[in-house]
Amino acid sequence: MNPTIRLCLVLHNHQPIGNFDGVFEQAYQDSYLPFLEVFEDYSDLKISLHTSGPLMEWLDERHPEYLDRVAALVAEDRIEIIGGSFYEAILTMIPQRDRVGQIATYTAWLEDRLGGKVRGMWTPERVWEQSLTTAIAEAGIEYTVLDDFHFRNAGLADDKLHGYYVTEDDGRVLCVFPGSEQLRYFIPFQDPDRIIEHLRHLGEVSPGAVAVFGDDGEKFGTWPDTKKHVYDNGWLRKFFDALTLHRDWLSTTTLADAIDNTPAKGKVYLPDGSYREMTEWALPVAKQEEYDDVVHDMQHDARWARMRQFMRGGFWRNFKVKYPEANEMYARMMMVSQRLAEAEAQGASGETIEAARRELYRGQCNCSYWHGAFGGIYLPHLRNAVYSRLIAADKLLDEAEQKTAPWIEAAAADLNFDARPEIRLSSDKLTCLLEPASGGRLYELDIRSICHNLAASITRRPESYHRKVLQGANAGSDNVASIHDRVVFKQEGLDQRLQYDKQPRKSLVDHFYDNEATLAAVRDGRANERGDFAEGEYEAKIRRNPDRIQVQLSRQGNAWGIPLRITKGVTLTAGDSELRIAYLLEGLPRDKSLHFAVEFNLAGLPSGADDRYFLSQNVKLGQLGAQLDLRDAQELALCDEWLGLKVQLNTNRPTHIWTFPVETVSQSEGGFELVHQSVSVQPHWFVQGDADGRWSTELTLKMDTSQAESRAAALETAAAGLHD
Numbered sequence: 001m002n003p004t005i006r007l008c009l010v011l012h013n014h015q016p017i018g019n020f021d022g023v024f025e026q027a028y029q030d031s032y033l034p035f036l037e038v039f040e041d042y043s044d045l046k047i048s049l050h051t052s053g054p055l056m057e058w059l060d061e062r063h064p065e066y067l068d069r070v071a072a073l074v075a076e077d078r079i080e081i082i083g084g085s086f087y088e089a090i091l092t093m094i095p096q097r098d099r100v101g102q103i104a105t106y107t108a109w110l111e112d113r114l115g116g117k118v119r120g121m122w123t124p125e126r127v128w129e130q131s132l133t134t135a136i137a138e139a140g141i142e143y144t145v146l147d148d149f150h151f152r153n154a155g156l157a158d159d160k161l162h163g164y165y166v167t168e169d170d171g172r173v174l175c176v177f178p179g180s181e182q183l184r185y186f187i188p189f190q191d192p193d194r195i196i197e198h199l200r201h202l203g204e205v206s207p208g209a210v211a212v213f214g215d216d217g218e219k220f221g222t223w224p225d226t227k228k229h230v231y232d233n234g235w236l237r238k239f240f241d242a243l244t245l246h247r248d249w250l251s252t253t254t255l256a257d258a259i260d261n262t263p264a265k266g267k268v269y270l271p272d273g274s275y276r277e278m279t280e281w282a283l284p285v286a287k288q289e290e291y292d293d294v295v296h297d298m299q300h301d302a303r304w305a306r307m308r309q310f311m312r313g314g315f316w317r318n319f320k321v322k323y324p325e326a327n328e329m330y331a332r333m334m335m336v337s338q339r340l341a342e343a344e345a346q347g348a349s350g351e352t353i354e355a356a357r358r359e360l361y362r363g364q365c366n367c368s369y370w371h372g373a374f375g376g377i378y379l380p381h382l383r384n385a386v387y388s389r390l391i392a393a394d395k396l397l398d399e400a401e402q403k404t405a406p407w408i409e410a411a412a413a414d415l416n417f418d419a420r421p422e423i424r425l426s427s428d429k430l431t432c433l434l435e436p437a438s439g440g441r442l443y444e445l446d447i448r449s450i451c452h453n454l455a456a457s458i459t460r461r462p463e464s465y466h467r468k469v470l471q472g473a474n475a476g477s478d479n480v481a482s483i484h485d486r487v488v489f490k491q492e493g494l495d496q497r498l499q500y501d502k503q504p505r506k507s508l509v510d511h512f513y514d515n516e517a518t519l520a521a522v523r524d525g526r527a528n529e530r531g532d533f534a535e536g537e538y539e540a541k542i543r544r545n546p547d548r549i550q551v552q553l554s555r556q557g558n559a560w561g562i563p564l565r566i567t568k569g570v571t572l573t574a575g576d577s578e579l580r581i582a583y584l585l586e587g588l589p590r591d592k593s594l595h596f597a598v599e600f601n602l603a604g605l606p607s608g609a610d611d612r613y614f615l616s617q618n619v620k621l622g623q624l625g626a627q628l629d630l631r632d633a634q635e636l637a638l639c640d641e642w643l644g645l646k647v648q649l650n651t652n653r654p655t656h657i658w659t660f661p662v663e664t665v666s667q668s669e670g671g672f673e674l675v676h677q678s679v680s681v682q683p684h685w686f687v688q689g690d691a692d693g694r695w696s697t698e699l700t701l702k703m704d705t706s707q708a709e710s711r712a713a714a715l716e717t718a719a720a721g722l723h724d
Helices: 019-039 053-062 063-076 096-112 133-138 148-153 180-188 192-205 226-232 234-246 255-259 276-279 285-298 304-308 318-320 324-345 351-362 380-400 466-471 517-522 706-723
Strands: 005-013 047-049 081-086 121-122 143-146 165-169 173-180 209-216 251-252 408-413 420-427 430-435 441-447 509-513 539-545 546-558 562-573 579-584 594-603 612-616 619-623 628-638 643-667 671-688 693-706
Touching: 005 019, 005 192, 005 255, 019 053, 019 063, 019 226, 019 234, 019 351, 047 121, 053 063, 053 096, 063 096, 081 255, 081 619, 096 133, 096 351, 096 408, 096 671, 121 255, 133 165, 133 173, 143 148, 143 209, 143 255, 148 304, 165 612, 173 276, 180 192, 180 209, 180 579, 192 209, 192 234, 192 251, 226 234, 251 255, 255 539, 255 628, 276 285, 285 562, 318 324, 324 351, 324 441, 351 380, 380 408, 380 441, 380 594, 380 671, 408 539, 408 546, 420 546, 420 562, 430 546, 579 594, 594 643, 628 671, 643 706, 671 693
Parallel strands: 005 047, 005 209, 005 251, 047 081, 081 121, 121 143, 143 173
Antiparallel strands: 165 173, 408 420, 420 430, 430 441, 509 594, 539 546, 546 562, 562 579, 579 693, 594 671, 612 619, 612 628, 628 643, 643 671, 643 693
């Protein structure tokens, strides 16, 4: 029997919101442009191309000639443009209204810029829940690509995975293609002849089959070592030559062609899931390690091929449990989405509302909400970008509500979906989110003028791949490997840098240490916690004045078994970029001192640059990665000239101050790396009760953005001059 088969090559090109401009440009030069240049020479081949919104907007601004070339190939019916969530939001993470909005908005943008009709979409990270069918169909999409792993989990045998199926939800119908995991690992890492033989065999056993390769376009040049392999060594031309040579039985076609010219193989309802690797990454670390061990132990067992089909990992939404920081971003995003929906329900419309919606959509970009083979949530610039967009959306909604004069407000509600109340204290200058039930800590501090969350740090925690770090393994191979298989260390001695935190890296965390505790012990997590305040539950009260609001947090607890009460007040004034923080400790012994510290973690202030430094008494004390042990100080500033921000901490009485960098050892496509996450600043005192067993202090945290605002004003003036 002569083989006949359709091959759908579906490329997914993506760069996230907040990625560095140089990364965009490098990926363009290494992947997107050279792939297009090679593809243009093969007139018999067709592909389906998905480019995410953040990348597409960048290309339209920086390389419109590239998009013009793509549009020409669309007109020739050689490229099918695939749509999707405009800013690559994982659809299960956002409300139904935003699912439809993201997809429909991007469809309109693509059709306007590139021509052609958008009929299919890329499902971000192939994260699937059956209810998505309704939103996708409502947005006007006919079909999407998932992984064959989804279909196996639905009980389909391998010989049933070479075509598309119809699925349904609430009476809405969608077609779904199973993308081949085997082809994902073959392309571009196997010899083209090996891939052709695989397709030939498939065509012989299943004549008329539709095979789908759907994966990252960055595999063709941007992933480590692939530029040399794919272009310099000619892999892509050899692959395209092979496809052309065998076009009598092997037809490269688009998803649209497959839909129009082949029947559906049947109906299917797919269980919640994603591609196989993603489900493994979503597991809790202990279970992920156990999963890896089981796979390692069983892979040579004769029964493994039959057993493997019944194994699956975790559920994507549990990334919000595995990484509470992801839940904090998610909850903040939901806050903005709900506020936008309420504004529209009250009749708000126009350019400002649409601008707020676009910023919200950008803040839904998925990459910083999870972690796997890529840096994800461990990359500060991606987290900062999400918060920046969400804060910008908030400011636009203020503008739509005509909130122009200095203002102040506070409210208690379950802001992070833990069934306990949090407090939002907000003004025209700052927004603070506080968790009374978890140490009375500050977990978000938005500097609205520069759209920066100063509290967007991350806690150092175990990861399953830390076992590889401790083993000090290296790939030691000249072969080009998938990023899932590479073991590369970007710095030496990473095994010595693994540290894990006892509490989340937040601010206003109240500690009692041994009197002999040192900076090194606190930095390394060796200092004993002698009190129950760091994560204990605080009572909260909101005290309002017309232009000033104080959140008062108090807890009756103990340190060294001594009953103590801590009351801390956080005060914000309308029109003021300063937090005033007052502490009152009661029940202190009068005959001995207790070692009390207040921890701040200030994020988005990188180390390793001379224009980011500590300052005291107008004297620079080193870069922000420096470890400081200051004695009898009353002020310390953290300056970031690139950001245009100066954070000034003052105390009303002499204090000792520790500072040290918080750094994680995390995994990215380039290998294991050390990443600076925040600067920990801990003023600490040896406190002793007065005649009434009381001790108090006051701190101020002032955010000075005058440098950033002056810079922005100068740029605005220059831009206005260009338009005159």
